[in-house]
Amino acid sequence: MNLLSLFGKRGASASVAKNRLQILLAHERADDGSDAALISGLREDILAVVAKRVDIDPDSVKLEMDRSGDVTTLGIDIELPAARAS
Amino acid sequence: MNLLSLFGKRGASASVAKNRLQILLAHERADDGSDAALISGLREDILAVVAKRVDIDPDSVKLEMDRSGDVTTLGIDIELPAARAS
Incomplete structure (x- = not known):
């Protein structure tokens, strides 16, 4: 899965001295349905x-x-600010 | 935000004839806390x-x-299989 390996590498090289959580959503449509509502929700x-x-x-x-x-x-x-769930 | 622009471009070029939703989570730690539980949750x-x-x-x-x-x-x-929320 190219996207993921690419993302992992970039993330590792961009390390900073803070705990961070990044979430990316990508919706890829085969048709013309409006997905703004889906993504916003x-x-x-x-x-x-x-x-x-x-x-x-x-x-x-x-x-x-x-x-x-x-x-x-x-x-x-x-x-x-803190890793409460770790 | 480099990660996101990179991801967007890759996603657009990898278009296939299906509706897909991709979600990437990246947790970047400044300390050594175990984050496997966080990500799994x-x-x-x-x-x-x-x-x-x-x-x-x-x-x-x-x-x-x-x-x-x-x-x-x-x-x-x-x-x-179908965009129910569109």
Whole structure:
């Protein structure tokens, strides 16, 4: 799976002295269905389940949504003040 | 955010004739805390919230976990039979 290996390598090289959780959603459509609602809904749901497991400072959450061609991508970048679930 | 732009571009070029949802989790640790439990827990939670919004065929879900250095990465690749939430 190319995407994943690429992502892992980049993540490892971009290490900084903070605990971080990054979540990327990519929805790839074969048809023309509107997926903005799906991605937006998933964003809310996923942030909620993450918040149950780790402390999230809302100010530290960065969201980035991109739509190009058949792929809608949402990135969620969360700075973790402490690893509560470790 | 380099990771996201890179991911978006790769996703767009790898378009296939199916609806797919890909989710990547990357946990980057500044310390040595065990994050396998965090990632495993998030995997279950996220699959559960995704299943509420789209039809998931369990046989179509591919999981790939990788741990290298300070970064634990989990990839979830789901083939969507239909876009229920579109």
